[in-house]
Every structure is written in structure tokens, then in C-alpha cells.
Amino acid sequence: MRNKTLKLGVAAVAALTLPLGFVSPAFAESGTSIDSSTNNEATAQSKDKLVKSEQKLQAAPASEEFQGLEEGDSSAAPLVSGSFGSLAVANLPALQTPTKPGTVYKTAKVTFNGPQVTSNNYYGMWTANYGSPTATLVKKNAGVLPKWVIKANAAGPYTRIDPAKPSTVKVSASYYTTPGVYKLAVPVTRSTWNGKTYVKKTISTAKFFTVNANPAASRNNTGFSGTAYAWQTFPLSVTAPEYQAGAWVSAYYKPTGQTTYMKVGTSRLKAYKGMSTKATINISKWHNVGGRGGRMYVKVGGVAYSPGYNSVSAKSK
Numbered sequence: 001m002r003n004k005t006l007k008l009g010v011a012a013v014a015a016l017t018l019p020l021g022f023v024s025p026a027f028a029e030s031g032t033s034i035d036s037s038t039n040n041e042a043t044a045q046s047k048d049k050l051v052k053s054e055q056k057l058q059a060a061p062a063s064e065e066f067q068g069l070e071e072g073d074s075s076a077a078p079l080v081s082g083s084f085g086s087l088a089v090a091n092l093p094a095l096q097t098p099t100k101p102g103t104v105y106k107t108a109k110v111t112f113n114g115p116q117v118t119s120n121n122y123y124g125m126w127t128a129n130y131g132s133p134t135a136t137l138v139k140k141n142a143g144v145l146p147k148w149v150i151k152a153n154a155a156g157p158y159t160r161i162d163p164a165k166p167s168t169v170k171v172s173a174s175y176y177t178t179p180g181v182y183k184l185a186v187p188v189t190r191s192t193w194n195g196k197t198y199v200k201k202t203i204s205t206a207k208f209f210t211v212n213a214n215p216a217a218s219r220n221n222t223g224f225s226g227t228a229y230a231w232q233t234f235p236l237s238v239t240a241p242e243y244q245a246g247a248w249v250s251a252y253y254k255p256t257g258q259t260t261y262m263k264v265g266t267s268r269l270k271a272y273k274g275m276s277t278k279a280t281i282n283i284s285k286w287h288n289v290g291g292r293g294g295r296m297y298v299k300v301g302g303v304a305y306s307p308g309y310n311s312v313s314a315k316s317k
Contacts, residue, residue, distance in 0.1 A: 083201060083203045084115065084190045085113040085114035085203065086112060086203070087110070087112040087186070087188055088205065089108050089109070089186050089205055089206075092106055092108045092184065092208075094209065094211070094212055095172075095173045095212070096173075096213075096214050097173050097174070097175060097176075097179070097217060098173075098175050098217065099214055099220075100217070101174075102174070103173065106171055106209070107168045107171075108169055109168055110161075110166065110167045110169050112163050112188050112203070113163050114163045114190055121190065121193070122191055123160060123161050123162065124161060125156030125161055125167060125186065125188055126156065127187045127189060127202055128200040128202050131187070133154040133169050133185060134184070135151060135154040135184050135185075136151070136182060136183045137151050137178060137181075139180050139181035140178055140304070141179065141246065141304045141306060142246070143270070143303070144245055148178070148274070148275055150177050152182050152209075154170065154184055155169070155172075156186065178243060179211050179243050179305035180305050181208055181210050182209055183207075184207045185204060186204060186207070187202050187203070187204040188202065189202040210305065212305050213241070213244075213305060213307065215309040217241075218244065222238070222241070222300060222311045223238070223239050223311075224237060224298050224311070226283070230288060231291060232290060233283065233285045234289070235280050235281070235282055236298075238267070238279045238280075238281060238298050239276050239277065240269055241275065241277065242277055243305070244269050244306055245303070246269065247269045247300050247302065247306075248266060248267075248268055248269075249267055249281070249301065250266040250298065250299045251264050251266075251281045251283060251298050252299060253283075253295070253296045255288075255292040255293070255294040256293040258294070262287075264289070266281065267280055295314060295315050296314055297311045297313035297314070298311045
């Protein structure tokens, strides 16, 4: 009996989407082709460049006037000791990364007390060295490799603030931000003129907020590929975002002419190239995917800060 050829395909959703489907003209006469990752390597390289660009943007100060203490920078001048009042930051709601490349924001009210503002006494939401509020990742999916972490950002007003008027601090997460729990550190510095120089005193406080992965974005960057022959076991390769590392992934198959899907295999996602994870699911020959045709999709399980989702299904042609 001649092997039946199965071709399935779904067009890429966006430039950064891993195309999903079953396509391979090279095997048109010999078997069922499942190929959704022909552009995965190029996509990973493109993402890597974006990661480096994103990291540079995070490291760049918003203004030369307020270049300040970077996290872990021990070369900056020490802060003048002492305090002048109390400081409070309202709770921050959780953020969900955007569906498409872009940035989402949340703000929280900041209140503090201290002597009133005068020509010789003013306040700013920065350190004594003009360092801005910071967001530090403190919890994440353990499977995400440190070199692929892209942190959320934080920013305060770049003008003087007044204890008599509430201020706000802003946090943001981009399409590539690593899901997890972040610690927001907010400093307020008082500068007082003593006749010769400004004496600076700083108070600070911290709040925690969560960034969750957007399942729609995760789906857009998930794909699977493989080549099936009639009555032969075959490996199905699945790729997904790096923050899904450790998640279980299952393949579901619906033969031509049937109305329900059946689970045909399960594996686990592990860190792969760049900002991606990979799993290989061995599909048993008894399902005869290569000989029957039909539709297939994969179901990716949830992990910490990243909910589970189903991929788009692919149809035989």
C-alpha cells in the first residue's frame, strides 16, 4: 500500500510568530509531512537581536541629568545618611504582557511627609545620585535561563515632587518581559541648602508586583513539525516561548471524517535555542497519522506565571 501524503499548514500570524502547520513538498510522494518550524532558527536569531536591543534600552538612563545609581553599582558616591519622614506606595495590580510587540503600564500612588518645599528645600523621586525607582526580578519559572531574562521597568517623575501633593510611580512590561514577581524600590531624596552646599537625605520603600505571560502571545509563538508515514511511529517537534520551560505539552489528533480529537502523545518542554523551548512527542504508529490525514493541535500546560493554552490547529490539504 502506497503511503498517503498529508499536508497541513497555517500562515504565520506575525513576523515573530513561529508558523504552525504541516508542510513539506519534498515528501509529497513518500510520506506525511508536518513542518511548522522552517523559519524557527531565523526567528530565534531575530528575537535574540531584539533581546539585546531591549536590554540596552533598559540599561539606558531616561535623561543625562538624572543618571544615577544602577543596580549593583558600588562605584557611585555613598548616600548621605539620615531620614526626614515616612514614605508609602499603594499596591500595584498584576500586569499581563501584551498580545503583540509593545508595552503595558501600571501606576501606583506615592505619598510621603517632610518639611514643606521652599527655595532651599526640595524633593525628588530619586536617590542622592539621581537613580530612578527600580524593578528587580525576585521570582520566576526556574526553567528560564538567566541570560534570557528581560526585566520589567520602573520610572518616577523627572521633576521635583511635593509632600503636600501625591505623586505616582510607573512600572511597565513589554512583549518580551520575563514573567514573575518583581520588587519595586522607590526612593525619595530631600535636598536642603545649608549656605554652602545641598545636604541630601533619602528614604525608600518597596512593593512587590507580578507580571504574567499573555496566553495569546504564547500561542502566537508556538509551533510544531514532523514527518509521518503510514503505520509508522514519528517524532513531532514542538517549540514554545522560553518562559514555558518545564511545561507538559500534549498532541491532539482528529482523523479525517471524525468529530473528536484524541490525545496521541505527551512530552515536556526544555530550554532550546534563544528565547524558546522545545519538546519531542513520539506519535505511535497505531494512530496512523500518515495514512489517515486530519487535523492536529498541541496543548501546552501552565507553569509559574505563565498559564496554559492550546495552539491553533492545522488542517490536512
